[in-house]
Amino acid sequence: MSQELLGKFKKIRSMARHTKPDAAWVSSTRSTLLMQARNSMPRTAVEKKSAIKEWIKFFAPIFAVNKWVRTPVFAVMVVVVAIFGGSLLSVSAAEKALPGDLLYSVKLATEQARIALAKNPQDKVKLKTEFTERRVDEMKQVVASPTTNRADKVIQTAETLKRDLHTIKQQLGDLQSQTSPETVKETAKIVDEKTNAVVQALQQSKDAMTPEEKIKVTEAQVAASDTSVKAIEVLVDAHKSAGDVVTEQDVVDVVKSHNESVARTMAEAVGLNPDFVTSTVSMPLPVTTKAMTSSTATAIEQVTQAQKSLTEADQLVAEQKMDEAVEKLKIGTQQAFAAQKTFELSNLNASTSTTAAVSSTSTTPTTTPAASTSTTTKPETNSTTTTTTKPAP
Numbered sequence: 001m002s003q004e005l006l007g008k009f010k011k012i013r014s015m016a017r018h019t020k021p022d023a024a025w026v027s028s029t030r031s032t033l034l035m036q037a038r039n040s041m042p043r044t045a046v047e048k049k050s051a052i053k054e055w056i057k058f059f060a061p062i063f064a065v066n067k068w069v070r071t072p073v074f075a076v077m078v079v080v081v082a083i084f085g086g087s088l089l090s091v092s093a094a095e096k097a098l099p100g101d102l103l104y105s106v107k108l109a110t111e112q113a114r115i116a117l118a119k120n121p122q123d124k125v126k127l128k129t130e131f132t133e134r135r136v137d138e139m140k141q142v143v144a145s146p147t148t149n150r151a152d153k154v155i156q157t158a159e160t161l162k163r164d165l166h167t168i169k170q171q172l173g174d175l176q177s178q179t180s181p182e183t184v185k186e187t188a189k190i191v192d193e194k195t196n197a198v199v200q201a202l203q204q205s206k207d208a209m210t211p212e213e214k215i216k217v218t219e220a221q222v223a224a225s226d227t228s229v230k231a232i233e234v235l236v237d238a239h240k241s242a243g244d245v246v247t248e249q250d251v252v253d254v255v256k257s258h259n260e261s262v263a264r265t266m267a268e269a270v271g272l273n274p275d276f277v278t279s280t281v282s283m284p285l286p287v288t289t290k291a292m293t294s295s296t297a298t299a300i301e302q303v304t305q306a307q308k309s310l311t312e313a314d315q316l317v318a319e320q321k322m323d324e325a326v327e328k329l330k331i332g333t334q335q336a337f338a339a340q341k342t343f344e345l346s347n348l349n350a351s352t353s354t355t356a357a358v359s360s361t362s363t364t365p366t367t368t369p370a371a372s373t374s375t376t377t378k379p380e381t382n383s384t385t386t387t388t389t390k391p392a393p
Contacts, residue, residue: 099156121175122187128168129194135161136201154213158220165223169230181242191231192254196261198224203265211348222337236322255317259310262336269340302339306332
């Protein structure tokens with residue numbers, strides 16, 4: 001065995017002792033394995049006890065793996081397979097795995113191992129940001145696949161994406177305290193750009209989704225937008241301490257980019273012209289009428305409030321009131337996605353009502369109308385009957 005190979009083994013052993021799996025990855029892996037078990041279960045009741053025992057034997061190893069996969073050893077094992085091309089698992093096949101697939105846990109474990117091997121905080125953030133783009137691609141593939149359990153896969157992908165984004169927010173905090181202003185500037189801009197792209201890509205994927213799926217994906221969009229806000233906060237703090245490195249224009253650019261992304265997504269969600277919403281606050285929005293549902297009217301009002309808040313954030317940045325601008329940006333973002341949720345919930349309720357009405361109609365027994373009976377009454381004729389009586393002899 002060469003010295004180089006021996007050195008790699010020692011490094012892997014050291015990692016196994018000190019590596020703590022990311023909480024988001026642990027949770028994601030657990031949910032993935034449980035989903036795989038659930039999808040594999042028979043949809044009809046098993047009648048015989050012997051059949052039940054066979055199923056228990058089949059699923060027992062999966063739950064055992066669920067406990068083992070949360071340990072650092074599993075993540076390190078994936079690294080060994082990746083480095084030495086082991087035959088236990090096909091890492092290249094795992095890279096193409098989708099939520100619900102057997103190798104999807106391996107894919108997530110490989111990602112976790114790559115983050116563990118990253119040399120510095122900025123590399124960890126960049127890697128995790130890259131993985132969020134993978135989640136978006138997975139979402140597109142899941143939506144395009146006509147599987148019976150597509151809704152479950154959409155939910156799992158959205159949840160995994162939310163956890164990845166939450167991890168990025170935590171990593172940005174570490175980055176801020178451990179790296180230089182130049183590194184903070186570069187990384188925060190990348191995060192802001194990528195998370196805005198995530199929001200837009202998810203919105204485009206909604207065209208082929210059911211109302212229930214759209215609501216779950218909106219939650220992932222909110223997480224992405226919150227991560228963008230965190231990146232802006234980090235950039236503002238860097239501007240305060242190192243204004244010569246992180247300039248005012250840097251802050252203006254990211255705030256403008258964030259606001260445009262949120263406004264455009266909001267407009268597309270509620271069916272308005274994106275250019276119409278992102279132009280100016282003074283431009284009037286559609287007037288609510290009695291013909292509109294209360295939910296639609298509420299969504300339009302929330303759009304108005306969000307549009308106003310986002311424009312005020314732009315103005316505050318121009319006035320160099322950075323802290324106030326960030327707070328106003330947070331408010332505007334919350335209002336925008338609140339409008340989107342209101343509109344999507346309205347569509348979901350309408351869809352549910354329609355489905356219930358159709359179901360009720362289809363189960364109502366068909367009644368054959370009784371044949372009408374017409375009774376013809378002949379008019380009485382006034383006739384005089386003459387009785388002739390013969391005289392008695």
